[in-house]
Amino acid sequence: MLVVDFGAQYAQLIARRVREANVYSEIVPHTWTPAQMLERNPAAIILSGGPSSVYATGAPFVDPELFAAGVPVLGICYGFQAMAQALGGDVAQTGLREFGGTEVEVCAAGVLLAGTPERQTAWMSHGDAVHRAPDGFEVLATSSGSPVAAFEDRARRLYGVQWHPEVRHSAHGQEVLERFLYDGAGLSPDWTPGNVIADQVAAIRAQVGDARAICGLSGGVDSAVAAALVQRAIGDQLTCVFVDHGLLRAGEAEQVERDFVDATGVHLMVVDARERFLTALAGISDPEQKRKIIGREFIRVFEAAARDLVAQAGEDGADVRFLVQGTLYPDVVESGGGEGAANIKSHHNVGGLPEDLEFELVEPLRTLFKDEVRAVGLELGVPEEIVWRQPFPGPGLGIRIVGEVTADRLDVLRAADAIAREELTRAGLDRDIWQCPVVLLADVRSVGVQGDGRTYGHPVVLRPVSSEDAMTADWTRVPYDVLATISTRITNEVAEVNRVVLDVTSKPPGTIEWE
Ligand code: XMP
Numbered sequence: 001m002l003v004v005d006f007g008a009q010y011a012q013l014i015a016r017r018v019r020e021a022n023v024y025s026e027i028v029p030h031t032w033t034p035a036q037m038l039e040r041n042p043a044a045i046i047l048s049g050g051p052s053s054v055y056a057t058g059a060p061f062v063d064p065e066l067f068a069a070g071v072p073v074l075g076i077c078y079g080f081q082a083m084a085q086a087l088g089g090d091v092a093q094t095g096l097r098e099f100g101g102t103e104v105e106v107c108a109a110g111v112l113l114a115g116t117p118e119r120q121t122a123w124m125s126h127g128d129a130v131h132r133a134p135d136g137f138e139v140l141a142t143s144s145g146s147p148v149a150a151f152e153d154r155a156r157r158l159y160g161v162q163w164h165p166e167v168r169h170s171a172h173g174q175e176v177l178e179r180f181l182y183d184g185a186g187l188s189p190d191w192t193p194g195n196v197i198a199d200q201v202a203a204i205r206a207q208v209g210d211a212r213a214i215c216g217l218s219g220g221v222d223s224a225v226a227a228a229l230v231q232r233a234i235g236d237q238l239t240c241v242f243v244d245h246g247l248l249r250a251g252e253a254e255q256v257e258r259d260f261v262d263a264t265g266v267h268l269m270v271v272d273a274r275e276r277f278l279t280a281l282a283g284i285s286d287p288e289q290k291r292k293i294i295g296r297e298f299i300r301v302f303e304a305a306a307r308d309l310v311a312q313a314g315e316d317g318a319d320v321r322f323l324v325q326g327t328l329y330p331d332v333v334e335s336g337g338g339e340g341a342a343n344i345k346s347h348h349n350v351g352g353l354p355e356d357l358e359f360e361l362v363e364p365l366r367t368l369f370k371d372e373v374r375a376v377g378l379e380l381g382v383p384e385e386i387v388w389r390q391p392f393p394g395p396g397l398g399i400r401i402v403g404e405v406t407a408d409r410l411d412v413l414r415a416a417d418a419i420a421r422e423e424l425t426r427a428g429l430d431r432d433i434w435q436c437p438v439v440l441l442a443d444v445r446s447v448g449v450q451g452d453g454r455t456y457g458h459p460v461v462l463r464p465v466s467s468e469d470a471m472t473a474d475w476t477r478v479p480y481d482v483l484a485t486i487s488t489r490i491t492n493e494v495a496e497v498n499r500v501v502l503d504v505t506s507k508p509p510g511t512i513e514w515e
Contacts (some may be wrong), residue, residue, distance in 0.1 A: 047081055133151045213230060219260075246274030461502070
């Protein structure tokens with residue numbers, strides 16, 4: 001089924017929730033015409049919420065043609081209003097905003113709200129409201145700010161809710177989505193992330209043919225699962241390249257060799273590119289510039305590795321034409337890949353690619369969320385130590401040093417990071433925490449006292465976060481005694497650091513990484 005993205009990050013969440021209901025979903029931009037959408041032969045369509053008012057100039061609208069095609073449609077929030085407007089209902093600017101948990105009163109359960117209570121808390125976020133449902137629709141619910149908070153036209157299989165059923169704060173949200181999918185649209189809950197494997201294996205074989213591919217292995221779950229998937233498709237035509245860019249954490253390179261290569265038997269080439277990256281990053285403090293440089297250097301190293309492979313294989317060797325990347329759905333969206341979404345930061349494997357790229361990309365995880373990638377990894381037999389690793393960004397410690405990246409600063413950060421990781425693991429918190437970046441504020445100094453002497457050192461920031469998919473996150477309430485141990489150990493064992501601070505910002509407004 002298709003989720004039509006009206007420009008808010010809610011579209012991601014809707015797609016996830018639909019997949020949690022075991023129905024495969026993909027996101028498409030609202031700028032597509034009904035004909036383009038229908039060409040995909042969707043079994044159902046959901047219109048997402050969005051930041052606009054239907055009254056704003058240039059606000060995206062829905063072509064009524066979409067509703068005449070006989071495909072079941074659910075409109076959510078903005079999508080609900082746009083549906084009402086397109087079909088002749090009234091949407092009014094009441095000036096009465098509803099935001100956050102709101103009580104909704106069900107007047108007729110219909111198909112959509114069947115089995116849910118008469119009064120329920122629903123997550124709202126809107127200024128305009130539907131005042132009159134279009135002809136043929138039954139009103140299912142109201143709230144104080146929404147005379148029509150849900151409606152449906154069972155004959156045409158068109159449904160809508162003003163609230164956000166995809167948000168956990170909507171008490172019966174998932175049920176509402178499932179009622180639409182199973183009863184409203186007649187879909188069967190038979191999709192699992194594992195289903196992706198067979199399709200992707202076929203697609204990769206078709207794309208790569210007899211050519212060869214290389215895959216940048218970072219040690220993280222995404223590239224490992226991408227590599228395992230591609231290896232299943234093309235076997236020895238794949239070589240994995242592990243680039244030691246000097247921005248890795250302690251023990252990282254060893255772990256890749258030990259855990260991944262031993263388990264999968266994949267061809268591995270290790271490239272020591274520490275000097276190259278440090279030289280390229282010299283004098284650079286701007287985060288976007290760092291990301292672009294790291295992305296560019298990665299590709300240059302891969303290109304050189306590919307040339308080496310071709311040279312080694314001699315004249316009979318097939319060309320290395322493909323580069324496998326573990327790009328995930330959130331990476332694509334946050335790099336501005338979802339039309340209408342803002343470019344927050346250039347993830348090194350999406351927005352940071354140089355224009356003169358010599359490779360064609362193979363990105364078998366491009367439509368998956370992290371938890372789905374983990375499920376695919378387990379099914380492919382990737383070892384649990386890798387599947388459950390916390391995320392670590394491709395640009396590595398380079399984007400965890402606020403300021404210029406130098407070899408000395410990397411050593412300091414590596415030491416502090418190793419302590420934090422060790423203590424969090426010792427406390428048994430690894431699965432409760434999504435990840436805990438440790439950030440060195442290299443351009444900040446503060447006065448301290450140690451052993452009766454004055455110190456003038458740098459702070460490090462602990463950024464423990466909890467998240468479902470990195471799109472949103474909350475700071476993790478790590479027990480004080482664990483924080484105290486980390487702080488004491490870092491300030492004792494890492495001479496340049498005399499202060500440890502805790503980042504208590506959620507995402508939004510902060511991103512997970514500092515840069
Ligand atoms: P932000 O900082 O955008 O991070 O909230 C979201 C998630 O993505 C990871 N991250 C990256 N991963 N390349 C990656 O492979 C990147 O350039 C990159 N930037 C951020 C980050 O660690 C978090 O899990």
